[in-house]
Amino acid sequence: METIKIETVLKLEGLTKKYDNQEVVDHISLEIKKGEIFGLLGPNGAGKSTTMNMVCSLVKPSSGNIQVFGYDLSRNPKEIKQKLGYIPQELALHGNLKAWENVELFTSLYGLKGTKLKEAVQESLEFVGLADKKNGMTRTFSGGMKRRLNIACAIGHKPELLIFDEPTVGIDPQSRNFIMEKIRYANQQGATIIYTSHYMEEIEALCSRIAIMDNGKIIAIGTKEELVGMVTSDPESNMTLEQVFLTLTGKKLRDYAEGEM
């Protein structure tokens, strides 16, 4: 397999997804560089999750091209999957397994065995601060513990690209702070992060670049300062990311039912 020197971790070109002739993702193109923490923002139904699902091979694109670490997703899905970690918004855990069993199960799907697997499980549990609770039955865990375990299950194989889909929904501030710190730590260790959230302050605090999606399109992309610059020419402006977001996407409520996006 020919490998190229990789600076661009993720490259989307004209990516489109249609459901019943409705384009929920409409010809989006973007590049994410190695070592970035990239934030993806958008109102409900903007197409963020569909885009991330296409990157993770959960959804097949209608057209366009996805390259991850220089590999074409349509041709080399196995190589890409090996380097990718996905932390879904939903808690994807077996309640009737112990914490370490869940991590072991999902890490083993990436081909780890024996001592390597044991070490990976232990490291993942330590990373999320659950090493001392590893024998606890998952169904008995609090929401915050489950969120952390959800992360541990996705990082055992040491992915180089981590995709977080709203990882802090419904948890207490301490757990949220812990998760944010760990995301930063993972980034310092060399992982590239894609982070989607509705919490503007999280995106603002974490991400080096941010893309705002609406109606299936990327309507703005850049650093926070660059995004502010798109909505005001006042260099002294103290606009928050939320104000920028609302200015760009409008204040109209975005109600949609399942299957509409």
Next chain:
Amino acid sequence: MPLILIKNNLKLMLRSKGILLMMCIMPVITIALLSTAFHDLLNSSFKLNGFKAGYNINEGSIYGEYMDEITAICKDNDIILNAYPDGDGEELLKSKTVDVFLEIDDKTCTIYKSESNLAEATILESIVTGFFTEINENITMMNYQMENGSYSNSGLEENAGNIATFQTIRLATDPIPDSKDYYGIIEIVYFMWCGMVSLASVISSEKKNHIDERIRISPIIKIKTYMGYLFPCVLATLVEVGIALLLSISLFHIHWGNIPGSFGILLLLSIAASSLGIVLFYICNNTAITIVVGWVLIFAMGFLGGSFQTYMYSTIPDSLAMLSPQYFINRTLVEFSTKGNSTYALPCVIWLGAIIAVSITIGLFLTDRKGRRRAE
């Protein structure tokens, strides 16, 4: 081999207390209920009271001197055999003086029997035929030895050269199991089919908790995902039904006879049940509906195949019963218990092999199709 996936899915199956309890206890309860309910019906078939028989024999018949011996054997079997030198068989039967009558000359042995005493006649025929056959064999041997000059006196020489040829009737009767053995075996078979329900604890947890997405974004290949369902289900079924089987043996002293053969059939059965279960779960795509459909299917197979009645008195026509694999599995295992072998074993293995091959092929196809459809 995805051992970790298999191990953890097996843990999920065995930690499902409701299913575990049902699979371990229900067979024992069913065996107790059915074997008690059908106890009299099954066991009456080989309980016979003593009866009276008579005979007359031609004067000078070579068998005359052995009649005392036959009478003694009959007595040991609760049969009173009396001589009626001038007796007419038909009249003695009509007057119910005897239940069966034998008329013996040098060439033939005629048995008089009435419609109401067929079983008694069969038993007496079996005793007499067996005894006379042995005498004939001895005489034949003596003739051979006399011709070769190696004969030593046995007292049979006066009958040499005067051998009657007896028609021996071999009855095609099989040993019959008692009700505990019978239901102890076929209810284990029935509940082994139900082993497919163990899949529910894994599949419903995967659906409820979006585990499916985690599996699909991993590089694991489809065949390993499939093995992650099949192998734990087979093992869980063997463990659960194995516990039920041991409980039933210790409580009811069930006799399985040919143990390696029976284990082989049960192993094939657990693979067939698990692979069929996976297909049903994929097709129905809903745990509750799958359980209902699976239960109806298993019940229908059991009903046709004789799981709820004694197959010796089955009211289901054989042509219909043979549509159910249960028919062959039940007979194979019951005959393994009573005879140690069975002519049904081959069709039984073919049936189970066919179910396994077809279900695994469809299951693998559906595993692949499910992944592709979800991505679209």
